[in-house]
Amino acid sequence: MNYEFLPSVAAPLARVIQEFHKLPGIGPKSAQRLAYYLIRMPAEEAQSLAEAILAVKERVTFCNICQNITENSPCYLCSHESRDRSRICVVEEPMDVLSLERTQAYKGLYHVLHGVISPASGIGPENLKIRELLERLKGNDVQEIILATNPSLEGESTAMYVHRLLSPLVSHITRLARGLPVGSDLEYADEVTLSRALEGRQEV
């Protein structure tokens, strides 16, 4: 629906609906609801929202080491004393860093690729932050690269590409394990997950 051509909708309102509609996960109805909510909002709240949106574009940059989103480069994780500098975990998106950090089980550094190889979307290795990863390895003593891209087709293809590129440079390249989710029931696992879990079984 194009609100710009609906005379019954005031032009500024139509514009804000259109803008909301562009956001991921926001359909036309949600966009309308949000826009009408804005109108009833106190002016200072609207001001604060607008400023927050501008600030996120102006003040946030990418860390020149790990390529994660940060306010100051190098980022908090890359400059933190206690992190293990001999390990780098390679992920697809900045959100993946958050997920891994929540585990509190990993103390190494990260590298964010900002995407996956997907020829259909025209994304090749040169569009990802792979060159930056190669640069990072020069002169740094990195013992292990953990490939933590998603177990999707594109994630696998990216992991394999990075693996081939880095295998002459790093002694230890690992891939996240695949298998049964914690707390689940064998009966409910699908055949592919279960056979992967069998392949990746470990000594107890």
Place this chain on the structure above:
Amino acid sequence: MTALLTRIRRNRPLWYNTASLEAITRVLSVYVSHLSLTNFRNYHQLELDVPSGLLIFSGGNAQGKSNLLEAVYLLSIAKAYRASSDREAICRTALEDPEHAQVLGIVQRERDRVRIMVDMRLGGPADENERPYLHKDIRVDGIHVSASDLVGVVNAVLFDAEDIQLVMGSPATRRRYMDILICQLDRVYLRSLQKYQKVVYQRNHLLRLIRERRSQFEELAFWDEALVQEGVYITLKRHQVVQELRHLVSNLHSELTESQEELTMDYVPGVPLEGLEREDIQRSFERAMEEGRGREVALGASQWGPHRDDLRLMVGGMEAASYASRGQARTLALTLKLAEGTLLERERGESPILLLDDVLSELDISRRRRLLEYVSRSQQAIVSTTDLDRIEKSFLVNATNFQVEKGNIKPI
């Protein structure tokens, strides 16, 4: 509840290789005994009790015969087969609650009866074509199940006018026929097929990027490997199933035509095969990819693999796609569908419900008789026809007959 879930799970398709065909000797009976439709296509409200055996629904055009068969099929696969989308299945002229339709069926099985309910409701956000989203709620004995869990609770095979495309249409329709059949027998196959399709899609784009010198040859490695891995599995499965089907198909066909015509069916793989063992297939794929890479880049499309497979049907030594008459093609299509039903029956030990949607009209008298004789042997066969004259007295006497008129059904 756990007991019921286990029961549903037990009825899931068997793994193709684990059950020997001869192991199951007795066929269990399954049939629909009651149907209740609300706002489904042209039925505002219908309550219908039906027996097992041969059921004949007659009536003029556009009275609701196909819609009734479609409702039964919906209980089996949770999808409306005729509608390009399930949305059209909802009756939009209904006075009350026009955005909701329901199909409920009671299915009698050997030891128990199950109540299958498919609720369809329009609502939610529209898709990219501004059509409203259709929410489907499927319940078996009141317990919510997913569409893929419903597959296997009741098996049905549907015959309709479009089946003729299996013979006359493009190889894609015959690949679809193999896929639907194998998916019901082997759950890993569906995943493999879905992955394969994604790989081909990505790989074709990459081939075009290489042609335009925007990507490097080396980037193909992963996609080649993935294509070979899934392609080998799909080729192997299709080959195995066609082996099973070949004899069935040629026996059924000579039964329908009283041995006047001989039918042979062959699997034509999209990769020239050196042999039929897994290793041979693997080697054939690798060689085809290696030798044909230049051509693939030039064409910008993957040239070898199961996406180029076909089934070759020959009648009396002639290729059916080019030489079969309409009646011959109809008989062939029926044969393929009957074979599908028979294979499912052998594998699962349950006789599928046969749904014949106006397929008698193009057959001559003797083929019609043979077909009806064959389907009368199944637990339940539901046949629709515009013309009762087309069906011989001897069948009418033993069948249960219904008259369909403007969304109402009366026994006759």
